[in-house]
Amino acid sequence: MSEGPQFLDALKSRFGDHIRGVNLDNIDPWVEVAPEAIVEVCRFLKTDPDARFDMLNCISGVDYFQPDPAKAKRAGFEPHLEVVYHLSSTITKHTLVLKVILPRWKDDQPGQLPELDSVAGVWRTADWHEREVFDLMGVYFRGHPGLKRILLPEDWEGHPLRKDYELPLEYHGIRGR
Amino acid sequence: MATANREQIIELDVRTDELLVNMGPQHPSTHGVLRLVLKTDGEIVTHVEPHIGYLHRCAEKIGENLTPRQWIPYTDRMDYLAAMNMNLGWSLCVEKLLGYELPEKARHIRVIIAELGRIASHLVGMGTYGLDLGTFSPFLYAFREREKILDLFEEVCGARLTNSYITPGGVTGDLPAGWLEKCEAFLDQFVPVITEYHTLLTTNAIFIQRTAGIGVISREMAIDYGCTGPVLRGSGVDHDLRRDGEERYTEMYDGYAFEVIVEKDGHYPRDHDYPPVPPEAVLGDCWHRFYVRMLEVMQAIDIVREGIEFYRASSGDWGHPIKLNTKLPKGEVYLETECPRGQMGFYLVSDGSAIPWRVRARSSCFCNLSVTEELCRGCLLADVAAIVGSLDIVMGEIDR
Amino acid sequence: MAEFFAQYMPAWGAYLLTALISVALLLAVVGLGALFFIWAERKVAGRIQDRLGPTRTGGKFGWLQSLADGIKLITKEDLAPADADRLLFRLAPYVSLAPSYAALLALPFADGWVGWEINTSVFFLLAILGLEVFGVILAGYASGSKWSLFGGMRQAAQVVSYEVPLGMCGVIPVFLCGTMSLTTIGNMQAGWATNWLIFHDPFTFMVFWVYFTCAVASVNRAPFDLAEAESELVAGFHTEYSGLRWSFFFMAEYNSMFVVSGLAAVLFFGGWNGPVPIFASWKAAGGGWEIVADLAGCLNFIGKAVLGVMVMIWVRWTLPRLRIDQVITTCLKYCVPLAAFCFVGALAWQLASLPSPNDWLSPDPAGRAAVREPWVERAEDGAERSGTSGAEELARLAEDKR
Structure with missing residues (x-):
């Protein structure tokens, strides 16, 4: 585990405001990154000699949205999407979690997918993971x-993993619901 | 690396019209319902595009509607050839969120079962690889031994394929009386059989011709593509989560002595009993991936033997499954375990209720498969089967 | 046989009857042979793989399994894909089966037990076995499936390459015996096993293995079964076939296996002449005893051919499949040079009159059955007696022969 090693400080000093927050209290500590800086941060983490996060394990999308209006008040969060990057290093054996918070819809217009820069240029495995997040969670x-x-x-x-997704009634003659 | 470049020389010889061929989703060597769209120039494949998703069963969406223990059977059906290891990954992930401390005995049961699962899974990988290369008999020899492991599993939990034995909180029941002796008897008779596999496959001249120098994944490429498990170690990367993973997982293997199976200076650990690496083989090719699996079987046998000793010496409880409606603390955890096919990760986000807010499964084969596109470019048609087979994919895990 | 019938009926009737009987007998060999070999393959494969194979149909060993399969195949729908060239698609199985069956015509089962006695039967057999590939190419082309096309093209490349070493291997016994007639070649190897051509000299021993490799390749069996390569090409050239048409390819395949093994038995293993000459005196006795001896010889020959087929089955269930470039490499880099080397070696051995095991091992009291054209020996004997030079006598005899 990476309990606040050097690269976190380097990350903060280098990217300043783009590091929106660091949560070291969680079981897996995570770093929140501004959407516009994600590629730069990832490239830095991959190449920085202290960090050396050469492997991207997983990209997951999480939809924070409570479709039930009664529960929504108690949910404790504003509706948003999170894209979570799990990184690890085969050299230093560190792990790190990056988070990017996105609006559920671009410009709050339903149907307009939120946009984020691709990290496929940093790790080639991101190619398929991002396709999956796009497919199931709807992030462009x-x-x-x-x-x-x-x-x-x-x-x-x-995008079926969205919390407000409804199965289509029919797909090419196959009954959905 | 001369071997690796030979195909490209052929490719430039003559160019003919390109043929677009659909390999799958119904095809004998795509291990389920993988569809590869091949562009071929005669026998030479110029482009491969994998299409997946034919076995998508919405496991992640279902996970958002069930409690963690109810989701265990769904993990079985991800990598259905190593269901026990899938159960283990998810159980550890849930326990990590709960902060649950596992009793000593349950830990050793889990090690024994997980390593037996690894043997069973690698046996299928080995047998089907023989099928991909056109030899049928090793497949049945492998299944003969696998059946015995499944018999052991059946005795433990009543199920052979989709076991749901390891659950959050421990296992569903203690090992039955006399089971350890049966397990030892199986291991004793199994060890000599492995020599048979080596004769039929590993050292077979045709097998070496078909696999050595084919589909070479370099170290950097393997890491870049997120390849894990035998595919990563076959490329010479010394990385095994049982040793390098996070504490929650590695403490399970505390006290166990094992070496990570990875090539060092042309040799593998403990390969003195086994055939040497043939001169044609290039690190990271199909032969090395296959060999790593074969050696991992030996490694797993030793771990099971150790586990049996530890289990006998341990006292106390075998752990009890958590209640179905156990409330999960608010938070999120991610945990990867070393499954037979690679690192299987589970990501659990909880909002404080008994049902997870979001469940995500990171599939090892999913990442391993993504290499195919680059790996198969410029190889021969027969090599596509050899390369995809050497990645040892299970579509259930890729599509979830 | 025709002469026998001619005593009772006009000549044309006798010939027709003889032809019909030969054809019926050979058809029985093809049909029953295929049934037996398919059953044997399943049984042997089962045993090799720790299984039982078929056990139920027809009693104890499942020996009626092939027949049951055959009935099932007959009742299956005869499908042709929409994209197929229907005429060629339907024609291909027959094109494949016919040459394979025709090859049996010239294959002697015992001394004189041959459908069509021709003095170029080695040539005929090799030529007609090469025709079988047309059926496969046709099937591959006409199916309208890309996998089939791959299979057909692979088969074409493979067979064209392997014809070369196969022919060269076949030529060696021919020049050792000085004849292309299989009956004569077989008869020359009478006596003990030491008289078999495979033991004639080290080169013939080597060339047999080359021959066997090429034979396996030319009949499209594993590890050279690239045309159907199920893990790559689904089922290769017969992907789109069903029912009886599909089974024709198999009958052709199993029959070809039998023919190439039989050819090997005649060329290298003495044909109907056993390792021990038990029936030699019966044969000499003539009459009914001769028929018994020939029958035993026929069984002997079939036994050897079946053994060859069994080895092919064994190889199939043991080895992985080669890749297309490796198959061609094996042929051009190893088989052809080896066959050529053996050709030259055997020739040199013969020219230098080096001894073969039969010369000093033969315990046969009747004297050695030399592996030589009889008329050469007669020429030598005559030359010794008459005092004329051997060469003159040879020339004279050659003249007579013509």
């Missing part, structure tokens, strides 16, 4: 080499 990755659906058919509508 700018600069991705070929962003298209990966698990679902290309003509599928909607």
